[in-house]
Amino acid sequence: MLIQLCYASTRKDHQELLQDLSDILTVSIRFNRLHNVYGVLYYAHNSFFQCLEGEKETVEKIFESIKKDQRHQNVTVLSKKEVDQVAFSDWSMKYVQSNRGVDLFFKAKNYEYFQPTKLNDIQVGEFIQHLLEAEEVTLSKVSADAESFNNNKGYKRGYISYI
Ligand SMILES: Cc1cc2nc3c(=O)[nH]c(=O)nc-3n(C[C@H](O)[C@H](O)[C@H](O)COP(=O)(O)O)c2cc1C
Numbered sequence: 001m002l003i004q005l006c007y008a009s010t011r012k013d014h015q016e017l018l019q020d021l022s023d024i025l026t027v028s029i030r031f032n033r034l035h036n037v038y039g040v041l042y043y044a045h046n047s048f049f050q051c052l053e054g055e056k057e058t059v060e061k062i063f064e065s066i067k068k069d070q071r072h073q074n075v076t077v078l079s080k081k082e083v084d085q086v087a088f089s090d091w092s093m094k095y096v097q098s099n100r101g102v103d104l105f106f107k108a109k110n111y112e113y114f115q116p117t118k119l120n121d122i123q124v125g126e127f128i129q130h131l132l133e134a135e136e137v138t139l140s141k142v143s144a145d146a147e148s149f150n151n152n153k154g155y156k157r158g159y160i161s162y163i
Contacts, residue, residue, distance in 0.1 A: 004087070005059050005080045006051040006124055008116035009072040011043070017162060018146035020071050025095055025139045032092040037062060039088050040131045042114075044098035044163065048072055049116040051128055053086040076117055079124045087132055097137045097161055105130055 014020050021043065032038065037054035050066075052059045067075045088094055096102075102114055105127065111118050119127060149159055 001056045002054065002083050002086060003056045003059055003080060004051060004053045004083045004128075005063055006049070006078045006128065007063075007075055008078055009048045009050075009075040011046050011048060011072050012070065014071045016146070016149060017043075018142065018149045018159060021095070021162065022139070022143045022146040024071065025093060025142055028093040029139055031062065035062070038086045038091055038093075040091065040094040040096060040128070042096045042098075042102065042131060044102065044114045047114060047116055049078075049114075049127070051088065051131075053083065053088055056082075078116065078119060079121060087128065091136070094131070094136050095139070095142060096131050096134045098163060099134065101134060102130065 011017070011020075015023075025041070028041070032054075035054065035058050037052060037058055039050060039052045042049045052063060052066075098114075106112070106114050109119075109123060116127070145159075145162075
């Protein structure tokens with residue numbers, strides 16, 4: 001049985017944000033590809049939103065280890081449902097960078113900024129559709145930005161677009 005599980009969480013200070021994102025995406029893409037798991041990750045305003053799609057047991061298992069991950073806390077399931085097919089079939093883990101389109105999406109729902117835990121069931125579905133159509137940022141771009149950030153301590157221009 002295929003399921004789609006979406007949750008939100010709060011980032012905990014760990015390493016530099018870009019390094020964390022690059023590490024998370026590296027592991028996710030490798031593991032998910034091997035296990036036929038698909039999905040999307042969005043990060044902004046100190047919150048993550050992630051959808052995981054795939055075989056129920058596999059998704060539940062990976063979600064158990066994600067919940068224990070020290071890089072975030074307050075992991076809250078927003079929706080979990082059986083699906084006929086995965087929506088993010090093109091991506092082991094699509095990463096969408098913080099963007100104005102998402103800010104406008106939340107403003108239109110009368111939320112000041114990206115606050116995924118406020119979304120109701122229907123709005124979660126709309127947000128997933130929004131992320132499906134949004135531009136992807138590749139792991140190689142995130143990794144290159146992380147490296148350039150690490151090599152230029154204090155140089156934040158590239159960093160801003162991630163928060
Ligand atoms: C926000 C967030 C999203 C994550 N998404 C995934 C994912 O989709 N797939 C995955 O394998 N690991 C993901 N991880 C990493 C896992 O939590 C964990 O580090 C990884 O599965 C390795 O687990 P292990 O160290 O117990 O082997 C994510 C971590 C965070 C913080």
